[in-house]
Amino acid sequence: MELRQVEHFLAVTDHLSFTRAAETVGLSQSALSSSIRSLERELGGELFSRSTRRVALTVAGEALLPVARQLVNQARRAKEAVVAVSELTGGRLAVGTVQTLSSVDLPALLAGFRRAHPGVQITLVEAPTARLLDQVRAGDLHLAYLARDATPLPPDVLVVEERVEELVLITAPGHRLATAGRVVLADLHAEPFVDFQAGMGLQTVVRELCAREGLARVISCRVSQMDQLLALVGHGLGVAIVPEPVALRGGLPIARLGDPAPTRTIALVTRPPVNPAARAFLAELARTR
Numbered sequence: 075m076e077l078r079q080v081e082h083f084l085a086v087t088d089h090l091s092f093t094r095a096a097e098t099v100g101l102s103q104s105a106l107s108s109s110i111r112s113l114e115r116e117l118g119g120e121l122f123s124r125s126t127r128r129v130a131l132t133v134a135g136e137a138l139l140p141v142a143r144q145l146v147n148q149a150r151r152a153k154e155a156v157v158a159v160s161e162l163t164g165g166r167l168a169v170g171t172v173q174t175l176s177s178v179d180l181p182a183l184l185a186g187f188r189r190a191h192p193g194v195q196i197t198l199v200e201a202p203t204a205r206l207l208d209q210v211r212a213g214d215l216h217l218a219y220l221a222r223d224a225t226p227l228p229p230d231v232l233v234v235e236e237r238v239e240e241l242v243l244i245t246a247p248g249h250r251l252a253t254a255g256r257v258v259l260a261d262l263h264a265e266p267f268v269d270f271q272a273g274m275g276l277q278t279v280v281r282e283l284c285a286r287e288g289l290a291r292v293i294s295c296r297v298s299q300m301d302q303l304l305a306l307v308g309h310g311l312g313v314a315i316v317p318e319p320v321a322l323r324g325g326l327p328i329a330r331l332g333d334p335a336p337t338r339t340i341a342l343v344t345r346p347p348v349n350p351a352a353r354a355f356l357a358e359l360a361r362t363r
Contacts, residue, residue, distance in 0.1 A: 077149055079113040080142045082106055083121060087139060090129045147213040154349045167351035168197040170206040170218035172275045174300055176319035177237045177340055178219065187358050194351050203275035207231065210345050216352035221275025222339040223282055234342040234356060239317040241283065241336045243329040246310040252327035259287040259331065266294035266312035268303050279338040280315045 085095035086106070096106040114121050121135035131139065154165050167187070171180055184196055199206070199215060206218040210231060217234070227233065243262075245252050251261070269291070270277035284291055294312040297303045304324040307314050317338060321328050342359075344352060 075113065075116055077145065079109050079116075080145050082109045083113060083135075083138065084142055084146060086110060086122060086129065087131060087135070087142075092124075092129065143212070151213065151349065154351065162191045162350055162354055163193045164195075165193070165349070165351045166195045166197065166216075167349075167355055168199065168215045168217075169355070170199040170201060170209060170215040172203055172206070172219060172221050172340075173200050174221065174276050174317060174320055175219050175340065176317060176323065177239050178342075180219070183355070183359060183362065186362075187355050190358065191351070191354060194354075203278070207343070210343055213345065216349050217342060217344050217355065220341050220343055221279060222341050223275070223278045227341075227343065230345055231343050232346055234344055235359075236342075237340045238337045239319060239340060241280070241315050241331060241338055242318050242321050243313055243315055243331055244304075244307050244321045244324060244326040245313045245329065246308055247327060249310070249313070249327065251313070251329055254329045256330040256333075259284060259289045262289060262291070262313065265292070267291045268295045268297065268306045268312040268314045269293050270303065271296050271298050274298075276316070276338065283315070283336050 082095070082099055082101075085098050086092060089095045089098065092103050092106055092110075096103040099106065101109070110121065117134070117138070119134040120132050121138060123130050123132050150166070169180070169184070180198075184198065187194070188196060199209065199218075201209070203220045203223075206215065206220055207227075209215040210218050211228060222236070243251065243257060251257055251265075269280065295306050297306065300316075300320060303314055303316070304320075304326065306312065308324070308326055315331070315336075316324075318328070348356070
């Protein structure tokens, strides 16, 4: 079994179309089909069920899929290790982040890294914390900024640094709490909230905070983008609890929440061994502190 055959299998899996997969890998459809048939003969079973209308993985194909992804990731890491010998004249850096990251100027960091290492391909992924963590563990991301909650990180994930952000309440202008300056969560029982969709990093932290304080929130809207949340709060559809840097960026009235103030933790994580491009990025990060 050759690595290129595994890559061809993954291309068909990703697109569920031999035509689109062939375009992706730069082969004719007949050549791609021949490669897949050769792989099936070698493995002793059909990997795809084919019809004139659709392509789908067989049970054997489903079994091969995680192993195939692991093989391709291992091959990628081997290539990156070789690239390190030539002082990062090539290679890849994949960084993930939650969308509410504000304590780090990630675009500026990546721009500085690109100036120092113009040959490295940079990929930036924005996703919920759980998905980013899975991608770090799978080797698809080299580094990721996560919103930590009470859940322990897996033992194969290394925390590089942590940053603590104060959580504050934001309201619409003219809201009864817009000039309060400081409130306690008990004052918010009757307030509708704008919140993130369940499972996103900030939503999990805020949910745990309210549970500890015995606040049963009424959620008026759930959103998936911070700009949407800020706009809905600004139009009076509810209040929200967000990191202070995000609140300052939104320009809405801010009230502090208790003493001591509640916080959330942003963690930069990786999965050893750290690839050369990621090590260079971490060095760039250290110089900016």
